[in-house]
Amino acid sequence: MTAAIAAEGIRKRYGDIQAVDGVSLTVESGEFYGILGPNGAGKTTTLEILEGIREADEGRVELLGESPWPRNPRLLPRIGVQFQASAFFERLTARETIRTFASLYGVGAGAADTMLDRVGLAGFGSVRAEKLSGGQAQRLSIACALVHDPELVFLDEPTTGLDPQARRNLWDLLRGINAEGRTVVLTTHYLDEAEILCDRVSVMDHGRVLRTGAPAALVRELDDKVRVSVESGVVGADALREALAAAGAGDVSVEDDGTTLSASTRTPAPVLSALAERNALRGLEVRGATLEDVFLHLTGREYRA
Structure with missing residues (x-):
């Protein structure tokens, strides 16, 4: 089976800053994969290169068997992206927002409303998006990334700033997404989150992957x-x-x-x-x-x- 993501030797520089420095990784189909690292480690830039949003200076990337760059329109219906910070259309309700996103992919209003219910926002459909709480806004953002039923989902720090209850609720949602066979790639600063959700993780720092493996295996290797x-x-x-x-x-x-x-x-x-x-x-x-x-x-x- 073709890997969902295969990246080899990708590099990206911004002036004097080497943001990504020779990253290689493989994500198998159906895997829940985490990318971890401190601030400035290169996680978000790596994710943007994998998604086809940003061009790498060097290296090779295959996404679902195809190159994501130059921007590949064949891949767009097959991937879902939830950014670290999301901005919704002003004055639209939650229901109007997700229906708008759905229409971009030719998905009907009924399917959009079903996804709103799936993320627990059916009772907030008439609330304007900017009035939603932090956890509700994150759920709406994830719903917009999933409304077209993608095979591969990218989530960039989806639980940052959420209270413990909202985080746990989102974990349940993410487990369900993965259990349906979707490949999920997650960046997070919450190590307990990665330990609970991810099949494998890569730890990055200074633009490089330092170690990759199942969380339990990496802990055993530490021999602490x-x-x-x-x-x-x-x-x-x-x-x-x-x-x-x-x-x-x-x-x-x-x-x-x-x-x-x-x-x-x-x-x-x-x-x-x-x-x-x-x-x-x-x-x-x-x-x-x-x-x-x-x-x-x-x-x-x-x-x-």
Whole structure:
């Protein structure tokens, strides 16, 4: 089966800034694929090149088996694009907006209204688009990207600025889109979002892909320590250190901040056993590495404006 996206060695420069520097990636048909990276990593420029909105200086891109640049009209009905920031027509209601988008693809009003219902906006069809809440506007934006039933959907940070409830609702919608067989390419700053939704992710920085793989596989590769935490005061830090030393547990760091007693180790079994023997499991939490740890390991911890 032809890959939905195949990109090889794409580059894009703006003056002295190398925005994209030799990116190569493959997205399989039906895959939910994430592109992650800090601000300025080149995610949006990469997405725009893949979508055929921007021309690459170098490299090769195939989208659904065809070149997206020069602008390829055969691809337009087959892809849906939700931009990082969407601007709707002024004074149009949500229903009028999606019907307008649908008409551009020859899709009837009935199908447009069905999509509005699908994203949970049927009750807001008469509300002007600029009056919708942030989450509702994002849903309308995604609905406009899906109204013509595309095979491949690009979503550029679709949940930025949304409250937790709105984010979770959008996750359900995106899962449903992918479950229908559509290929979904997502950029996001929310690492938990990528970990939950994506089959594979690519971590970018400074215009390059640093690592690609399934989120769980990337976490396992990191081989980071496990953090075992309990309520402070049930057992002392010194007592736990002595117990672990007597048990021959190596490379364990124990800290007590007055609220939580925590032990970091790659072999948590002796820690759990020592705590259980002392009836000190109250408030137990065992936390392994996450995709966020992988991200910070690859891209660093410095603040990016």
